[in-house]
Amino acid sequence: MFEKLQKKWKVNGWQLLAILCTFAIGGSLTGIVGRKILQQLPEVHPVGWTILYIITMTLIWPLMVVLVSIPFGQYPFFKNYLFRIFQKMTNTPSSIPPSSIPPSPSSPLSPSSPFSIAIFASGTGSNAQKIIEHFHNHPSIRVALVVSNKATAGVLDKAVAAGIPTLLIEKERFFRGDGFVPELTTHGIDFIVLAGFLWKVPPSLIQAYPSRMINIHPALLPKYGGKGMYGNFVHEAVIAAGEKESGITIHYVDEQYDHGGTIFQATCPVFPEDTPETLANRIHALEHQHFPAVIESVILSKLVKNQPS
Structure with a gap:
């Protein structure tokens, strides 16, 4: 049963445990708070009381599980989970019509086209792989392009294996030219995800995708960020500073x-015996656990926000 839930929700074992704990605690709190509220109401007919009980519990439960999900680090999961329940209850379509989305530099969405992501990466692409797996067969979001600045980057092989188009970029045009925006437009890209991309993004690309480009950094910003702070350089600095x-x-x-x-932060301990490699393993686990779900949450929130009322 647990393996089926992991596959269904696309989570690892620890995240599944946190999700189940959230369900259990959130349900218990719902019962406690609901009973206290109902005790304050005047006596009514048993049928009326039953109806009030159902309505009260239905309204309280989402709030309780969301509140409990925050300390368990599962807010992105439950936000998406509740959104999907709302879709089913209201028969809201998963794909939002293009007219509801502000114009972007890419081709606007058509009714039959999902929201398209481009992943920028410079290395082996372990985060990119998790993102690709997360959005495989997603009803409204797809990975449409993988972009890299290195011809030998392993992420390109992962994209090819998944049947996703790739784009190899070169420095001169990227920084002093058009930032490869025409190619992104051709592929209908609506959103950019930086997943271990080591070049600074030029203004031309940022202006083309305002508030539609996100990055993941292996530290708790604003600490240990900036030029040259990537990979083990970050972990070395964290350990050298004696961070806990x-x-x-x-x-x-x-x-x-x-x-x-x-948008989102998650923490892990730093142990006295840690090396940059052991700390990196712990950080990678956080990245793989949270990054795909946060990407989905950000995109779905944009789609819902721009729905016509």
């Missing part, structure tokens, strides 16, 4: 390194 915890930061991209508004 580190983590990940998912944030919007602007024209400064690791500077855009924070």
Whole structure:
């Protein structure tokens, strides 16, 4: 049963445990709070009381599980989970009509086209792989392109294996030209995800995708960010400073390194015996656990926000 839930929800074992704990505690709190509310109401007919009980519990339960999900680090999952329940209850379509989305530099969405992501990566692409798996057969979001600045990057092989088009970019045009925006437009890209991409993004690309580009950083920004702070350089700095915890930061991209508004953070301990490699393993686990779900949450929130009322 647990393996089926992991596959259905696309989570690892620890995240499944946290989700189940959230369900259990949230359900218990719903019962406690619901009974206290009903005790304050005047006596009514048993049938009326039953109806009030059902309505009260239905309204309280989502709030309780969302509140409990925050300390368990599962807010992105439950936000998406409740959104899907709402879709089913109201028969809301998963794909939002293109007229409801503000114009972007890419081709606008058509009724039959999902929201298209481009993943930018410079290395082996372990995060990219998790993102590709997460959005496989997703009803309204797809990975439409993988972009890299290195011809030998392993992420390109992962994209080919998944049947996803790739784009190899070169420095001169990227920084001093059009930022490859025409190619992104051709592929109908609506949103950009930086997943271990080591080049600074040029203004031309940022201006083309305002608030539609996010990055993941292997530390708790604003600490240990900026030029040259990537990979083990970050972990070495964290350990050298004697930090007791580190983590990940998912944030919007602007024209400064690791500077855009924070979307999500998750933490992990730093142990006295840690090396950059052991800390990196812990950070990678956080990245794989949270990054795909946060991407989905950000995109779905944009789609819902721009639905016509």
